Amino acid sequence: MKIATYNINGINGRLDNLLRWLKEREPDIVCLQELKCENHKFPERQLKGAGYNAIWQGQKSWNGVAILAKSELKELRRDLPGDDEEFTHSRYLEAFVDGIVIGCIYLPNGNPWPGPKLDYKLRWFKRLNDHAKDLVNRELPVILIGDYNVMPTDLDTYKPEKYINNALFRPETKTAYQSLVDQGWTDAIRQLYPNERVYTFWDYLHKAYERDAGLRLDHFLLNPAVADRLSAGGVDKAVRGWQGSSDHAPVWIELSDSNQKLKKAMKKEKTSPSFLDQAKDSQTVKVDGCPLTFNHLSKVYWPEDGITKRDMFNYYDQVAEYMVPYLKDRPMSLNRFPNGIHGPSFYQKDVKDKAPDCMKTMPHTTSDGVEKEYLVATNKASLLWMASLGCIEINPWFSRVTSPDNPDFCVIDLDPDKQHFDQVISAALEVKKVLDAIGVPAYPKTSGSTGMHIYIPLGAKYTYDQSQMFAKIIVTLVHKQIPEYTSLERMVKNRGGKMYLDFLQNRPDATIAGVYSLRPKPGATVSMPLTWDEVRPGLTMRDFTIHNSIARLKETGDLFKNVLGERIDLATTIKKAQSTF
Known part of the structure; x- marks a missing residue:
């Protein structure tokens, strides 16, 4: 199974690129961020024509998240648990698909630092971490995917000293991310490439893509129930070079087959035998x-x-x-x-x-x-x-x-x-x-x-x-x-x-x-x-x-x-x- 994340940076303006990438790479599940469109303008028909079901939560001009899948999607939630009157942005979507709980994330940027935007980001992070505590030990697989707007380590930026005062690289932000990982989550890309510089974002300015002056902002966090199925992963870097591309490139992972393990988990200590006829649904x-x-x-x-x-x-x-x-x-x-x-x-x-x-x-x-x-x-x-x-x-x-x-x-x-x-x-x-x-x-x-x-x-x-x-x-x-x-x-x-x-x-x-x-x-x-x-x-x-x-x-x-x-x-x-x- 192939799962991907892509900060599309405006889905309708880059729909041709998205459809081209879906056709060429054929991911099974995709998390999208920065839709920048209202719900009624989401291109459901075009994505359906490409073979993908979708659930989405749009927002005019900014933010917005979606989950695409070749299989049936069951929506679980449209926001993180908790109360905060400022949390009005469309930044989180959770669904159940192919036996996996998928959380699609678009964390706030937090800049400029210092200021209220970083405070907002850290509050958002806390709500995510609190919810993640409930998800990490699920018997079924859970993956938290998306644009975290965090560079966790020096390996995740081409020039660490440049970002010392950037909210993406501030100690507070990195600590919040590490606290999340320490719950028991596996950072999939870093697990696959422990000592390599892997980038997922290149700014439009100063020919950053041509110079490979990148950042790693897009992450997959896997709970223990799925971490041992991680078999491959990478970045479709070439997509960033397409005409009219987003400043992010698609990032993907592959999971090994889960049928036997999933059935075992679902049957674990089941309350049996049944007083009902197993052959009849009613x-x-x-x-x-x-x-x-x-x-x-x-x-x-x-x-x-x-x-x-x-x-x-x-x-x-x-x-x-x-x-x-x-x-x-x-x-x-x-x-x-x-x-x-x-x-x-x-x-x-x-x-x-x-x-x-x-x-x-x-x-x-x-x-x-x-x-x-x-x-x-x-x-x-x-x-x-x-x-x-x-x-x-x-x-x-x-x-x-x-x-x-x-x-x-x-x-x-x-x-x-x-x-x-x-x-x-x-x-x-x-x-x-x-x-x-x-x-x-x-x-x-x-x-x-x-x-x-x-x-x-x-x-x-x-x-x-x-x-x-x-x-x-x-x-x-x-x-x-x-x-x-x-x-x-x-x-x-x-x-x-x-x-x-x-x-x-x-x-x-x-x-x-x-x-x-x-x-x-x-x-x-x-x-x-x-x-x-x-x-x-x-x-x-x-x-x-x-x-x-x-x-x-x-x-x-x-x-x-x-x-x-x-x-x-x-x-x-x-x-x-x-x-x-």
């Missing part, structure tokens, strides 16, 4: 005496990981014996993702006239006075029916229909903003320290997303208001111990980037991921109960996924069972907290 199966229909079983729900609806159903079928006790007799909020984790999602709380006759429901008037008919989970059939609706994530109430105003547990939700997960772990241990001091049992689980949930058993003895009040007391004590990176502010804009110690989840109809629930996140992570000994630096969300969670449960059993079997004396506990702290 079928009706009786579960707990209830006929349930499962359609489009081959539809991919987690595209980066190749995980399908069938895989999800198999997981929930096998985890049901552990999970159903935390769902039984509880109203459910249905969090539906009918087209997978990157498709539109919506909450459904009213199942009146929609649930099968074999499902149990409960009438409930919401806080805004609306009458709804909630699904009440009773068994494995309830769980699998929710999954058949596209409920990747399962959201049970904290209370049961027998005592809907009295939760079985209180939950403290550690919700990070920009913190590393090790800080979440530190906060969780601080919660434990406070609870230990007042003799309160607590049970931790990963959220499966970015944070942690800590459960305190109440035994349906107290109201939601009392539970919320108790949680507020605890998080207030914790915040006093670690105010430098935690916040009690409900509004995100008022938190200053700090971790939110959320006590407000303790209410009817809260939509917190249930015990053993899958999450609609890359990697198909699971909200997994832990021992406190496991809550230590080095723990990650990706330690628990659809692939390995069943095996873990068979080994550990249900670590959360005491959440439903214990209860604290709230009045005594609060008095002890007041006297202790």
Whole structure:
């Protein structure tokens, strides 16, 4: 497989050159930068005629990125995660194609230095690095490709001393790039040519191309899952000499065949055997005496990981014996993702006239006075029916229909903003320290997303208001111990980037991921109960996924069972907290 990157520097003005190069070199996948055209002016028809599908994100006059491929493209995202009101440029596009996650990058230039443009570049770099941390250890291949506007070393410029004060070569920029590589990425061209000067850009001025006065600005970063498939690479330097060419030349790499390795990765620790007929893509199966229909079983729900609806159903079928006790007799909020984790999602709380006759429901008037008919989970059939609706994530109430105003547990939700997960772990241990001091049992689980949930058993003895009040007391004590990176502010804009110690989840109809629930996140992570000994630096969300969670449960059993079997004396506990702290 041949993958290329090309800063085209105006796609419509250089379309003939692009089409000529595509015809001559026949890359399978291409990342383009600096389209310099609005979305409606992108030359989709001409590229389709050349045999390439395309996704793009244009911008008038400047910037713009696109991914071309001979195969089908599945768009994953159009920007980096995070919030920054200045990040309005079209500089990042991510897609899944031929079993590979491709990130197409056009980093800001950053000049002149010093000044706000370099500050913007470094902020952009930080967002890229934060996202890359989530990508680097994926089981499937990930390649971050494009014009990084960085010369990482002296070998990457014909005259290092000339660029000392250039944002492309500033120490801050090189450090940001090296921090990215140090996550575990392989710089493909430098791997192939460790001691050679390889250039990808030649300025239009001073006959730079004729003098070979070049720079290496365009890079391929490969994660460990694909790095050992790197077999060749280079620069189509001659293209830079074509009439009307971009000031960049196309850069390319080749990967060896991956079929065997990819299939092995996709099947790694799969949850099997299946209760579904492997030969049928749609079928009706009786579960707990209830006929349930499962359609489009081959539809991919987690595209980066190749995980399908069938895989999800198999997981929930096998985890049901552990999970159903935390769902039984509880109203459910249905969090539906009918087209997978990157498709539109919506909450459904009213199942009146929609649930099968074999499902149990409960009438409930919401806080805004609306009458709804909630699904009440009773068994494995309830769980699998929710999954058949596209409920990747399962959201049970904290209370049961027998005592809907009295939760079985209180939950403290550690919700990070920009913190590393090790800080979440530190906060969780601080919660434990406070609870230990007042003799309160607590049970931790990963959220499966970015944070942690800590459960305190109440035994349906107290109201939601009392539970919320108790949680507020605890998080207030914790915040006093670690105010430098935690916040009690409900509004995100008022938190200053700090971790939110959320006590407000303790209410009817809260939509917190249930015990053993899958999450609609890359990697198909699971909200997994832990021992406190496991809550230590080095723990990650990706330690628990659809692939390995069943095996873990068979080994550990249900670590959360005491959440439903214990209860604290709230009045005594609060008095002890007041006297202790």
